[in-house]
Amino acid sequence: MTNAPTPNPLEGKTVVVTGASDGIGKAAVRAYVAAGASVVMVGRNEAKTAAAAHAIMSDLGDPARGRPITWEIADLSRQEAVHDLADRLLARLPRIDVLANNAGAMFLERQVTPDGFERTFALNHLSYFTLTMRLLVPLMASAQPGAPARVLSVSSRAHENAHPVLDDLQLARKFGGWTQYANSKLYNIWFTRALARRLDPSCVVTQSLHPGVVSTRFATNNGRVGRLLRRVMDVVSVTPTQGADTLVWLAHAPEARNGSGEYWVKRRRVIPSRTARDDVRAEQLWTTTSQLTGLDADQLIRDAMSHAVA
Secondary structure, eight states: OOOOOOSSTTTTOEEEEESOSSHHHHHHHHHHHHTTOEEEEEESOHHHHHHHHHHHHHHHOGGGTTSOOEEEEOOTTSHHHHHHHHHHHHHHOSOOSEEEEOOOOOOSSOOBOTTSOBHHHIIIIIHHHHHHHHTHHHHHHHOBTTBOEEEEEEOOGGGGGOOOOTTOTTOSSSOOHHHHHHHHHHHHHHHHHHHHHHSOTTTEEEEEEEOOSBOSSTTGGGHHHHHHHHHHHHTTOBOHHHHHHHHHHTTTOGGGGSSSSEEEETTEEOOOOTGGGOHHHHHHHHHHHHHHHTOOHHHHHHHHHHHHHO
């Protein structure tokens, strides 16, 4: 006879979710709170993020009482904003049990951030890397025997269409919006695998996932072409709640703490593309990303581990 599932598998846990004001992120926040977690929503627009938080708390009623949703505002395509967000989170959260790296977008026309980074690359990859590295101390502080912290990164099946060029990560020579989006989703998997090789899985496990083609506002920021693409995608789309299911499940499932650096689809471990399993190039990306962000990522990991031991 199997044991009954825990009614609130995330009871007492603290979860940080980026890209939380809409779509998959908003649906995940609702599920995390319903499962017992306190959640920090990270969004780019304050009015929209606050409205989403209040709507979720109103919908949930009693389950949300005593676990108020809070929010932080940041444009994660800008490295300065990512660092400012990390500083604020470090000041208020001594422990983080789950970091859900979910913020992302596709820009069909090449745009450059104030930092000089191509915008899809900056938002979809650099923000995951920088925020995770900066929050390693509270992540490790939350670990308990048999209950490591979890870093979850939303990738995509689009990674199968990636054409990475490691000496031109920002596609300055020949830009394609879809190609860069696919590349960024590949980089999410490479980051997950490289991070897993460096972290003690008894302290932190890291997983990537494909949420499915989800009915959201994704791609509609690209004008008429983006809206047309959205209509095509909606033919096969699942709901945001369905899309968030694996992201929520990975935050507490025992299966996801036994092994790290894996790729999941519909709650199942799935072997990603051959390119996604190229750990030599994943290591090259790790080194280059450390240089681009100005972070000594390996030293940050050593410091966080020393802090955890102390």
